[in-house]
Amino acid sequence: MAQPQVSYVNTTLKKNSFLDRKRQIVWEHTLLHQLELLKKTGRYDAFRLQWHPSYSDPPDHWPVPNHLFWDSDVGKWIEAACYFLHDRKNSVIEDAIHELVEMIRSAQKEDGYLNIHFSVVAPEERFTNLEHLHELYNAGHLIEAAVAHHQVFKNDRLLEPLVKYVKLIAAKIGPETGKLHGYPGHPEIEIALIRLHQVTKNPEHLALAQYFIEERGAIRDGKHFFAAEAEARGWHPFQRPSYYPKPQSFWYNQSHKTILEQDSVEGHSVRAMYLLTAVAALDKYRVERKQEYRDALVRLWDNMVSKKMYINGGVGAIADWEGFSIDYFLPQGTDEGGCYAETCAAIGVMMLAERMLQIDLNGKYSDIMELCLFNSVLCCMSTDGKRFTYVNQLASSEGKPARFEPWFTCACCPPSLSRTLGFLTGYLRTTNVDHDANTAHISVHIPAAGTTTLKVNNETVTLDIDSDYPLSGTINFTLHSPSSVSTTLAIRIPPWASSNFTISPLPIPLRQETSYLHLPPSYLLSTPTFTLTLPMRPRFLAPHPATTTARRTLALARGPMVYCLEDVDNTWVCDHFRSLRLDAGRARVRFVGQRGGAGGAQGEEEDEEEEVAVAPNGERVRELTFVPFYFRGNREGRGQMRVGIGRM
């Protein structure tokens, strides 16, 4: 039940397999590229606490200074790099980490305070605007960096100042009289504190996370904390940040009600995912109201997945508040009324799904985790690992091409991608070992090729998975488990293969529960090698019929991959495929296969599908060429792209 940021070390990807190539790009290019950008933009040196000219820039989103996130940008880069350093070396990266860690240490104030903006620009404003100014969010990302740093370097150089900072925060905020009864506008520190507790075992770290979660949305003395805080700052009652549709739009940061009172997922989607991930991560420590919090998690998850999620796992229809709209409102692009689908939000869905799986091993979570990985997370980085997306619309429109960017003023997404790929294998498998009972269990959520290794007392259990997944559905399993260890496997059967998968040799009886195939020691002892086949027939996906924003559309999918049309392949397009109509009855999908084979990082670029006999508005088009959505935007084109195609 370890966090995936810890358990990932148990699984290594097969060299040059699909996901390994993605991860390798981050190691070889992205981390160094992002390091350069940290240096070039001033972030790298910011913990020296000198003035930077950009600190005077007018904010893009008042009242949030553009540089407010710099602490977290640095923290996330350190964290990401540390995950890779588990089994490889790079002196440029390591030297940078060490220098940054020393800078962070030197930036800490006597009392433990540690934040760039509030040390250099606005020292008098500490802890006066938890709602908008990301003070605790930044602390959270530095804590997560410290935990990852401690894990790989086995020292306390970064952990020590963060533990000290947390002590200060706990002295300022909490249930006791005289403290602020507050919580962060942007959740994140809750996740970080739970992870910190796993290292420090300090119950105060867990208690502070729990306080932030349980206090959120409470009314004290007739007032909401953020309202009281704004009043104390002297804000005009109608003053509101650029991202609040109305004054006191507390749903924006999920504090409009306590978590237990919420029954639909609202507001900024990254904040919602981070908050719920923390709630789920707290589950195993929770004694009181455990079931109530579980019910809230399931309720909010179900609302999101069934009514507020795009067909590719993206969430957040509304750019103005970077978040959720009403149920079933899922326009594909700006000219249809919205679509945000932020990179960090899709990463957050994966984080939440992973924690939910620890509570309930159910395909309803891992199906979505996989959907996000292949279709709303991997799409956020170019094949060269040096360009990124922040917003991931399902259809381009005039002025909104499907394009990558090298960096962003608010650069949360690129380092989040790096860290996700850093501990990626933690999402693919979950492992449990009981040394007392001499048992081992491996849940295979995503059967990408790789090896999972577990130590059970003095014995070693390994599970090798060989496959070209997600490009093909033939998956060979080889388990090495000494007879003294009782090993069980649970293997997810994806919904698109649930009616026609095969496993050979066939386990009798075939026990399948909540989308997982359960293989007991009796089968595995006699059958250490077996093959699972998940047929990947191309298929069309339609949005939920209650969706109000999608004209009747179809999206092509194959296996776990959702496809899209791009102008590069369909050069005649001039309206972003808006008027195109697919004749579903006549359409025939011909799978051409991987022309590039498995050679090199660009291999998957060639994985195209062709669609025959289709008619758009006016002229007839005899052939449409689709590419996987994760691959869109990688070739020189006009940025015209669409996932859901109108049907006749």
Added chain:
Amino acid sequence: MAQPQVSYVNTTLKKNSFLDRKRQIVWEHTLLHQLELLKKTGRYDAFRLQWHPSYSDPPDHWPVPNHLFWDSDVGKWIEAACYFLHDRKNSVIEDAIHELVEMIRSAQKEDGYLNIHFSVVAPEERFTNLEHLHELYNAGHLIEAAVAHHQVFKNDRLLEPLVKYVKLIAAKIGPETGKLHGYPGHPEIEIALIRLHQVTKNPEHLALAQYFIEERGAIRDGKHFFAAEAEARGWHPFQRPSYYPKPQSFWYNQSHKTILEQDSVEGHSVRAMYLLTAVAALDKYRVERKQEYRDALVRLWDNMVSKKMYINGGVGAIADWEGFSIDYFLPQGTDEGGCYAETCAAIGVMMLAERMLQIDLNGKYSDIMELCLFNSVLCCMSTDGKRFTYVNQLASSEGKPARFEPWFTCACCPPSLSRTLGFLTGYLRTTNVDHDANTAHISVHIPAAGTTTLKVNNETVTLDIDSDYPLSGTINFTLHSPSSVSTTLAIRIPPWASSNFTISPLPIPLRQETSYLHLPPSYLLSTPTFTLTLPMRPRFLAPHPATTTARRTLALARGPMVYCLEDVDNTWVCDHFRSLRLDAGRARVRFVGQRGGAGGAQGEEEDEEEEVAVAPNGERVRELTFVPFYFRGNREGRGQMRVGIGRM
């Protein structure tokens, strides 16, 4: 080419005909009811310039005080009442008008200033916030009241103070150095000044209207007027009113560009309609850039009608700014992403359409004028004339029932309805007389029953139209035109009858242009009595296929009327007809007819249609009962209603 507020006196409705009953309700009930509410809420006495407790209320929409519109509420009521007093008497109404007029006179400051809020609450803020504080908007409505008052009472008691006030405004605002180079945030005074000029013939009144129109959106010394004005007020650069999605969202009030530069209709829909109505009304006085302004009007009209208008003529999809969304974004209700369709906006579309018809006699304008009258204006008042709607969604949803309200904090809509019905006949016919040439022309835009009378020198021309229109399509015309007068008629053929209308006796040749049938003196002299038949087959309307928000829907229509489903008739409904699916292939519409006949104001309540063989989600429904949309909300029900029904 007179304004409809003047020309309406030429046409009287047939007693107890459909529209006469509507107008009669306003005379018998609505005006007196609204007068009572003016008194009860404090508006009636507000021109006494005493403090009212509500002046301290926090604003519903910061920074606009709730009482800011009171001047206009009083002005619009006076204006509405005056239109009725043309041919009838009521001492209660007349006494109130006289008392109000004397109060208004007494409220005028020495220098001519005349405004409740800026006299009682904020005298030091005069002319410092044209963008948000409706100072010129209120002046406009008082001017329109004064013009209507002058027209019926033939005295200057109200005109005089308003002319004086306009003189002050023109001394403060204008192109000259030392004046504010500004214009109102809410257009209205432009229309009023053009009407005032028609009475006073003072060229300064026309020039001020023209200045407001042409200055709008201009950049002077690198600054937008509203930006400069906000800066002068000391506003924080990121401060913004509750209805601006972003700071400086000047598109909200159509000042983001000059009118000539605008190519799509944006922002608050009432403001847009009032502005464009003024631009169209100025056309006949314009010498320079006449064609450019006409092109802008046509461009913006076409954008609105083809891409931003609901199937019933409603406009404005977004509640937050009470206005237009992007092209083809037309959700039917809140749970589909919006729908505002404000009463005043539909009235504004009629106003604009009427002025456009004076520039170009084209069915593209009168078709929409009629659509709005029967389906998005008449729907805004209950059958008893005492309850109103502000927002007119095409589908109800949880928390948003289809219901009337007795009054509103911002009470713009109810008196606007009263005044629209006051001069309603000005929309039905347009008349032109040339005394020198001894010619008369009548354009019949809407063939509701009534008599139009024109004086041509000493002769009288009358056109009698007898019909049950809009309830039936048989229309009998009788023209009395002395042979000395050369009379022509133009009769609009609605689009739903364009292919199957008949006229008997048949004119040879049949000259039909831009949806109007043109009847020359040669035909009319020999055929003073003729019958036009516009077959009213029930039909289904579908939204434009590019509409992004409507699932495939169908709406029932018959003649000019659009229908809806209500829970009162379809009692099984529990989800606002959201999941209902109409089988268009099997649906058969049986027209039951008017059970109530023409007796009394409620007669049209019984005009129902039944729809047979329809299947919703799950269960089969054998019969659906539709009622005209204008009638929705009039019976005790749960407020569940829908116009566009999902199709299978």
